[in-house]
Amino acid sequence: MGSAASTAEIYVYIRTVMSIVISLSLARLLTGLAGFVQSPGKHRVYLVQLGWVLSMFLFIIHFWWWEYRLQSLAVISFGVYLFLICFCCLFFFLCVLLFPTSVDEYGGYEEYFISRRRWFFGLLAVTYAVDLVDTFLKGHAYFQSLGWEYPIRNAAFIVLCVVAALTANRRFQAIFVSIGLIYQITFIFRFYDVLG
Structure with a gap:
């Protein structure tokens, strides 16, 4: 009983x-x-x-929605705790890159975003890679329950983020965010609509 209570307290703290x-x-x-x-x-x-x-807003609230599965971990080590806090920090850095303190020197958000695309998409690619590890932490059975689509989705997003980081092509940027948003919404509702 004491061990279970300690794990529950650690989970709430984390x-x-x-x-x-x-x-x-x-x-x-x-x-x-x-x-x-x-x-x-x-x-x-x-x-x-x-x-x-909008994509980052959905990613963040989706992240928070699925993190309830952490309670299934029998033991939570400091390494897991550090990993999870760093995962959350990635979201913060991405949000700061989307809305910096000032864009005055750039003339607008388009110029700013294109000039910082390598940072944004580089961190976004890392976030999708870290997401794979986070999902695996919740157990092999849980990871497998998501089927083949989940790891392929993350791998595809990582590749597309690398391409988006390397190209300033506005058409590619617009197509990527549009298709990415549509897919993200359908993915959330197909896999995570109901807790359980």
Whole structure:
């Protein structure tokens, strides 16, 4: 009983620390979006960047939705704790890249986003790789329950992120975020709509 209680307490503690970092990430996205309402003419909006803002919002709330499966871990070590906090930090860095403190020197979000695409897509590729490890931590049976689509999806996103980091082609950027968003929404509702 004491061991189970300790594991439950550790789980609650880890979720609390993770929620702080995740909250900062969401706050960054919401503050950035609110800036468009507060000063609508200050900077030109870039639809691709807004698409990634929506994608990141979905990724973050989806991440938080599925992390309840951490409670199935019999033992949570410091290494797992550190890994999970670093995973959450990746989301924060991605959100900061989407909404920096200022884009004044760039003239608008399009110029800013294209100039920082290597950082953004590099970190996004790392996030998809880390996601594979995170899912495997929840158990081999859980990983297998997602079928072949899940690892192929992550591998495809990693490859597409590498391409997006290397090309400034606006058409590719627009197609990637559009198809990525549509797929992300369908994936969430097909695999994670109901907890259980």
